[in-house]
Amino acid sequence: MAPRLRRHITDSEKTQLWERWQQGESLHQIARWLGRRHSSIRRVIAQAGGIRPAPKRRSPRA
Numbered sequence: 649m650a651p652r653l654r655r656h657i658t659d660s661e662k663t664q665l666w667e668r669w670q671q672g673e674s675l676h677q678i679a680r681w682l683g684r685r686h687s688s689i690r691r692v693i694a695q696a697g698g699i700r701p702a703p704k705r706r707s708p709r710a
Contacts, residue, residue, distance in 0.1 A: 657682070657692060666700040669693060 657665070661682055668678050675693070679686040 657684075657688070662692065665689060665692060669698075670700065 665678055665682065668681070675686040675689050679689045682689070
């Protein structure tokens with residue numbers, strides 16, 4: 649069996665992931681749509697506590 653390549657979830661995929669999660673889609677449906685396993689989607693959602701994180705922005709003082 650060939651080893652799997654790790655492909656990170658892009659920012660645009662995360663945006664779509666959170667929109668679909670907020671609309672009530674299941675982890676399995678979202679994972680199927682992204683072509684990934686549901687466990688990788690669950691990890692992203694669990695890290696944020698199930699709430700979409702605020703968009704990152706750089707401090708004006710930087």
